[in-house]
Amino acid sequence: MVTESRTEKFRATIHAFIRNFGLLDQTRTPCGLPIPVSDAHALMELLKTPGIGQTELSRRLGLSKSATSRLLRRLIRRGQVTRVNRVDDGRAYSLQLTGKGKRQARMINRESLATFRAVMSGLSEEAAEQLLRYFPLLVKALPGPARKLDSIGQCQKGKHLLE
Numbered sequence: 001m002v003t004e005s006r007t008e009k010f011r012a013t014i015h016a017f018i019r020n021f022g023l024l025d026q027t028r029t030p031c032g033l034p035i036p037v038s039d040a041h042a043l044m045e046l047l048k049t050p051g052i053g054q055t056e057l058s059r060r061l062g063l064s065k066s067a068t069s070r071l072l073r074r075l076i077r078r079g080q081v082t083r084v085n086r087v088d089d090g091r092a093y094s095l096q097l098t099g100k101g102k103r104q105a106r107m108i109n110r111e112s113l114a115t116f117r118a119v120m121s122g123l124s125e126e127a128a129e130q131l132l133r134y135f136p137l138l139v140k141a142l143p144g145p146a147r148k149l150d151s152i153g154q155c156q157k158g159k160h161l162l163e
Contacts, residue, residue, distance in 0.1 A: 047105035
């Protein structure tokens with residue numbers, strides 16, 4: 001049974017992780033690069049899957065359609081991403097990294113791997129194995145980004161926090 005004490009301890013641990021990993025700084029990645037985390041994740045997804053569409057990118061990033069549109073406008077304005085009309089559907093387009101975007105995505109990948117390598121090297125072999133075994137269970141237990149709190153603090157999928 002999950003007790004209130006366990007819930008509070010879990011919340012405190014997640015808050016400490018978020019803060020210690022640098023996720024509250026919206027101007028740079030946890031590995032210290034001067035780019036918002038959402039931009040870095042988008043560039044990495046586009047590097048991994050060239051030609052992906054905006055809807056799929058939104059799904060992978062866990063962002064709303066409008067948040068993804070704003071993110072893409074920013075990346076296009078910076079010359080990191082281009083939209084290419086799809087031949088099979090004139091209304092749809094694919095997203096491609098520019099040369100600049102590819103270089104930046106590769107740099108983000110290198111720095112990210114170095115950061116995670118440092119984290120893993122700070123763990124014992126047993127602790128690293130436990131982390132790799134149990135962290136995916138935590139990720140799977142998360143309800144996803146569409147879940148919001150209702151007026152009495154209960155989580156409701158699809159409800160807006162300020163409604």
